[in-house]
Amino acid sequence: MPQYKFRVNGGPVTVDSWDPDQPLLYILRNALALHGAKFGCGLGQCGACTVLVDGKAVRSCVTPVKQVAGRAVTTLEGLGTPEKPDVLQSAFIAEQAAQCGYCTNGMIMSAKAVLNQTPHPTLEQVKQGLAGNLCRCGTHTRIMSAVMRATKV
């Protein structure tokens, strides 16, 4: 079975995949037991599966595992823990910016990518940066407040 080597959250991993086109999402969730990224649509339409590859937000549900060979993947687990959350996670907790939370992974990871590019975005830039992430519970205002809060720390 073909093997793929890449880095996840700072550490090296080697994974097998019978299908080189297997989306990274399934590798993360099932082979590596990293459940931060969620399956939402499998179509790259909702953003629930967002992870960072070399610092940029990608939809792991439509990213073949072969494409990340040799690259650095960051998942929600790589940011912080409930006990030691990173700045964005802290801001989301402070704003209570979740209801069901199924989209939260994508919101935080997409926001991370926005802040990597633009450390002090305007509200409008945050809105545009999250335009591809869907939230069904309607927590948009809290999510925006959380991202803006994170920029002020």
Added chain:
Amino acid sequence: METITSLSRRGLLKMAGGAIVVRFALGRSSGQTNGVTSKPLDPSEVDSFLAIHADGSVTIYTSKVDVGTGLATAFRQTAAEELGIPVERFTVIEGDTRLVPDHGGTGGSSGIPRGAADIRRAAATAHRALLDRGAKQLNRPASELTIAGGDVVHASGQKVAVASLIGDKSFSLKLDPKATLKSPAAYTVVGKPILRADVPGKCAARHPYLQDFTMPGMLHGRVVRPPTMGAKLLSVDESSIRAIPDVRIIRIESLLGVVAKDEWAAVRAAKEIKATWSDWQGLPGSEGLDRYIRQAPVERDQSIASRGDVAAALNSASKQLSATYYWPYQSHASLGPSCAVADVKESGTTVWSASQNPYGLRANLAKVFAISQDKLRVIYLDGSGSYGTNGADDAAADALLLSRAVGQPVRVQWMREDEHGWDPKGPAQLHELRGATDANGNIAAWETQMWVPDGPQGNRALLGPDSAAMQQTHGQGAGLMTLNLDPPYPVPNLRVVSHHLKDTPLRLSNLRAPGKIANIFAVESFADELAAAAGMDPVAFRLRGLTDPRAIEVLNRTAGMMDWQARLSPNPHAAEGDLLVGRGIAYMRYKQAENYVGIGITVAVNKATGKIVVRRVVCAHDCGLVVNPDGLRNQVEGNIMQTLSRTLHEEVTFDKSRVTSVNWARYPILTFPEAPAVQVALIDRPEEPAYGAGEAASAPVAAALANAIFDATGIRLRTVPFTAERVKAAFAKA
């Protein structure tokens, strides 16, 4: 009778500092008997709802589930308040049919008024018993004791920890309906914005979602739904998926499933398997569905209100208005497709599900699969938000079918097109209204008629068992669809009728605030039409009819937040560059018996593109006693955003054979660039009963938006969704 003595519980509490991991640990291991043998479940018993442990922690057991609404936090606050034990010590176990009493499913905003009320009574009864035990221990009369900080305390300074009085032992008491309840004036925990215990885990990939649940030996399954809704499976070409490793094909009548160790193998197999199906064309199509619904056979008429003589009053009025409103079929459109894990064993079957009604699911599965209820355990785990009955119950049946077929635990997660295509839908609604005002601008006559797809009573048929040709009922409940069809204003001549159709093209279920959003859309839009025709300001028109001070207050507060200046609509100063700007307001009392809500919206409409920009939404909200103001605000904001989405974008489309709005491109929802600023004013009434708030604020949103668009443009939108095409077409006709 044993109570729960989970060895791992305390350790986990220390480790994780929260409730959620505890619940998951129980859920995860309880299928493999971790010492949980039995526990009282009778909802008349205190021990069914509460267990106080030797370490001073407390577990609440409930069949009402959180689904991200903050309900579990409200339960913790309610119980903590009555017991006098710090709220941090409380954890909640939800929806496990072996552990929790059945005090109803989660829906109809009943979590607070019914769920919390039961927990409050249990806690109050326990409080009394703890005082009695403390009295014996301290040798003081119970009347001189209180419970604070988890201790029974006497004014002298004597005290004894509650945990040492009861820890891990049962109360063996009936819920006392007369148990003294703490006075709201003395509340210190209820009414506070206690942070939710689930949020840190949700922000750091530690929350135990159903979708993340795994167990040893678990396989991944997918059911291949037919290409048309009524198709029969004719043949399967097994060789078509030969290249995919280790896939088993399950075929039971027209049920086609695949099961594999590897999830991606199951996904690909389900997608690539070649099968032939019979043709089927049994749907009317969503194009022109309003006309179809108006003409479809009616099973029964339900009179909601009738007084005076509407026909005579309309005929004698100088000007009669009539209008038709239409609300389309809509989907729960859960962000995460429905999921379930089932483990069918000789000794008993366990199903992990995010169903909002675990006991209801168990009863239905037991019946359909002919399993005795005591051999079937449903364990709730949080899933993606469901807003009613989405595909969760169907996914549970899928998993059960596949696990039974292969004799191993099977996890099923639907694909996107399954959720959008096959979740039971909130029904379309067509409203015809007629009305007239008198010379003073009072409503003289009002008639609402609604046509709504419906069907026989009874359990909704589950998709998998239907394909597998198993016996089951085919009920079509969609919730309380007919409430708020009548105006909240005094009308001497009133007729309100609901026409329930014999049938529905698509399966129905309860979708957030069932019926009420469309009903208020029609009623409060029409009230605005009457106001405009009477030459009155929309707020003044409404205030004239309201007498309930709570109603008047929410309307005034809403108007106040908008700096409302009285004038007629449309806005004489609407033009702002390429845009037309306006404001709209709507009021309702939810179910005509619960929450009072006012919604105000300011909007800008681009005449050239038809694009509607919602600039700002304000809401005044009175649900009586507020248990957790931040949790409540979160719910109110969510109601507003989700209903803006439903109003601006959402319509389930279908052709003669199948639903065609099967992904986010074809069933778009509100995105961040469209999200307006939202301002919510909560009116807390500690002495009034607490109503649930999971639905109410959604109900006036569509009407307020339609009224704002009318104010901006003079165009009255009466068909949802308010797409740019529809706005442009309305401008072209105007």
